[in-house]
Each structure stands twice: as C-alpha cells, then as structure tokens.
Amino acid sequence: MSIFDAIGIAGTGVTVNRKWMDAVSDNIANVNTATRTSEDAFRARYVVAGEAGDGKGTAVRGIVLGGSEGRTVYEPDNPLADQDGYVKYPDIDMSTQMTSLIMAQRAYQSNLAVIDRAKDAYTAALQLGKG
Secondary structure, three states: OOHHHHHHHHHHHHHHHHHHHHHHHHHHHOOOOOEOOOOOOOOOEEEEEEEOOOOOOEEEEEEEEOOOOOEEEEOOOOOOOOOOOEEEEOOOOHHHHHHHHHHHHHHHHHHHHHHHHHHHHHHHHHHHHHO
C-alpha cells in the first residue's frame, strides 16, 4: 500500500462518517417533531456502510429508515392533537443518537488524522529526495 492509497482509503472513511453524522444530526433535530396520530411519525435515518467497490476503503451502501409508528403522547393543548388529545412523536432514543454522533465524530477525526500523517510522510519523502 502506498501513501496515496492511505490517503484515498482514509478519504472514503471521512465521506462515510460525514454522512453518518448528517443522518444522526437529522434524527436529533427531529426528535421532538410532532405529527397527527393519523400521519406517519418522522422516520429515523441509519447509514449502511460497506466495502468500497474497488476494495479500497468504505462506501455508503444505503440509508435504512426507522419505523413510522412513533409513540403517542397525550398533549391536548397541541394544535396537532386528535379528538382524544394525542399526538405522535418519532420513536428516537436521544442517548443512542448522541452515542452514535460521538462514534461518528471520532471516526471522522481518526480518518482525518490518517490523511494528515500520510501527507506528512509524503512531504518528508520529497524532502529526502532534494537532499
């Protein structure tokens, strides 16, 4: 594996982890989105990652949506409440989302560190050639 391969592979990791953070951020932003009980609740987004097509690195293979059932909450003052006073919220666990966000952030940072180290190694190799 060359230095350029390391940069390319880590770059695919950066892309996957950015998309993972985007999905988790979207889930967190919509955790308190109320809908009518007759409508579907916001569906959480989950990134599915896998091996890149060329076998070097990772790629997003798809997005899986969570359930639309949600959870019903008694809020008779909510303008979206049904005749019985219930609204529907997404069934998203905030602690799970925050844990996923931290994992994605650390993986993102790790891949950036690999790119930075590979760039430093490449620069050092160029300096040796000048000598």
